[in-house]
Each structure stands twice: as structure tokens, then as C-alpha cells.
Amino acid sequence: MLQRRIDDHAPPTREAMREAEEIFYTHLRRVGLKHTDQRDTILHTFLETRDHLSTDELFRLVRKKDAKVGFTTVYRTLKLLGECGLASMVPFPDGTTRFEHQFNRRSHHHMVCTECGASVEFFSPEVTKIEEDIGRKYRFDATRHNFQIYGLCEDCRKRSSRKPV
Amino acid sequence: MLQRRIDDHAPPTREAMREAEEIFYTHLRRVGLKHTDQRDTILHTFLETRDHLSTDELFRLVRKKDAKVGFTTVYRTLKLLGECGLASMVPFPDGTTRFEHQFNRRSHHHMVCTECGASVEFFSPEVTKIEEDIGRKYRFDATRHNFQIYGLCEDCRKRSSRKPV
DNA sequence: ATGAAATTGAAATTCATTTTCAATTATACG
């Protein structure tokens, strides 16, 4: 799926990878879970891309490294990565659930084309401020939010005006 | 599910109901569909509450008026109501999909408690402005957005500090 | 090394949503 990235840059350095592992394994210890090769492979595969992956797409990538890893384990690990803040879910307007890693990544939001699924990432500190303000106002301990913008990208707009419904 | 409402008020007047019907039937005509009793009943039931209803909850309410209406028809009609702007989907953090009517209703957003599911509605014109700004900046024809805040409500915060994990 | 507890992955299950299809109903036209 086409994706234009704003703060695009290189894959994580070995240092960065260690740091992320540290976060993951600390979380595992905290909840009394074990360190396994499968979890390692999935973490690495996940951090190596900045794409928004479906569980199935991640599964296929993981399989290239270790053909014995099961689909279920990818699901379960993705959940663990979410718990320690390394992964977050991005719901797409076509109903698919995608994940992206949040390690060493500036917090951002997505604008998605409802026609072709192309997505743009954008930064909006105002959104974080609104979260804080509204949380304070209604006495919630606001921990996260969900913000996406949907619409037609430039290409699809052109296409649909050329060939009108 | 507990819900604190901000612009709470009376059920729609007969006039308002006619107006909403007008919108619905105009839409039906536009897409070449027919006017049926089931669709009428579902529209009325839906407009009579301001709750955020799951499809199943709406189905149960509709059944009270006409026990012969099928589940499938409720699904299908909800989709039609969405198409003409009378209904909108509110995704809850527990994964349930809920619907609320948008007729004569000020645009608003939701903050939801991840523990008990209680929700607060709030207004934030800034969010609409962000949608417009970002759309312009990246040349999208931005048509809608999705914004929810998740966190712990005051009650749940007290409860969890009393009985710590 | 040993054993208790967690993990794994294939298969089964769940569950919301969508599709199928034969019978029924709406509505346009003569």
C-alpha cells in the first residue's frame, strides 16, 4: 500500500535494536513471561520496517527468517509489543487493522485515502494538547487517543473527475 | 453503558422526524431503492434514542415495535443511514462498533474509559480545523475524521488506587 | 540436571458481519 513518509530514515542501528529489546524483555519479566527465539524474531522483523503492516504481512516477513513460527505467535507477540508501547494499531478505513512500531518514532497521525488506501503521516502537537485539556476538564486520566483523517488523495480526485460516476 | 451527555435534550419532535425521513427517502430515491415499513421502523427507533447502540441493541429495540424485522435488515439499513449522514459509527476500545444518530446533533467527539466503558461527549472545533488544515497541506479532499480519547474515568481511577494490582 | 510453568503452533472455535436465495413486496405503467 502506497505510503508517503515524512520523517523517513534508515533502519534501526544495532544500539537502537538493543534498546528496544531491553524495553520488550523488561516488559516480559514484569508480567512473568519468558524470552523466546520466536519473540526475538518477531520483534526484529517488526522494527526493521516502518510500514503499516497487517498481522498477515508481518507473519509473512517473519516466516522469511524462520519458517517454523506460527501465525498465532505473531498475533500474541504483537499484543505484547502493544502493551509495552513498541507497537500501535492503525485502523484503516477499509476495515483492516495495521500495526506500526513506535520505537524512536515521533508521534504522528494518519490521513488515509478512502479510495486507494494511500496514507500520509502528519504531526499535530495540537491533538496531544486537546487530549490533555479534555482529560483534565472531565477528570479522566487520558492515556491515549485515536485520530485519523479520511478523504480522497490528489490522484484519486483527478481520476474521479476524469471518469465521473 | 454509562454515558454522560453534554447537550442532552428531548426526543425529536414530529417535525424533526419528518425532516429526517425526508433526508432518508431522498437518499433512497437517489440510489434507486424503495420505501418500506421495516426501514421506517428502524429509522424511527434509531432517532428516538441518543445512546450509542450496537447493531444488536438497535435490533432489540426495533423488535419491540415490529417483531418480524430481521437482524440483517437492521444491518443493511444502518449502512444506508450512514450513507446519508443520519448515522455515524463510534468504535469503542473494547472492539465493539456502536452507532449514534447525527440528526440535529452538534458534531462532537468521545472520551471513553478503557476500564468500565463509560463515555463522555465533548466538543472540539479545533479538531475540525486540523482536518481542514492537514487536508489542504497534503492536497487531500478531507471528508471526515475519527477522534477518540481513551483513559481512566474518575471512578475507575479511585477504584484502582484503592485496590492496587 | 530437574521440574514447574510458560510457550508454541495447528486446529478448532468464536463472533461480528456479509452473502445467498427463494418468497414477498413496492411501484411504475398501461
Add this chain to the structure above:
DNA sequence: CGTATAATTGAAAATGAATTTCAATTTCAT
């Protein structure tokens, strides 16, 4: 009015993503 045509309906079946089950395997504290 009928009548023809196309849409609608609802029960049942199908789909598909996500979760659960469970026996075999692996981790890790001792």
C-alpha cells in the same frame, strides 16, 4: 385498478479476523 419488473426481506449459510484449546516442547530457577 391489474400486471410486470425489480427491489426487499429474513433465515440460513458463509466468511474472515481474532481468540481459544491442547498436547508437545521449551525456558529457566533451583
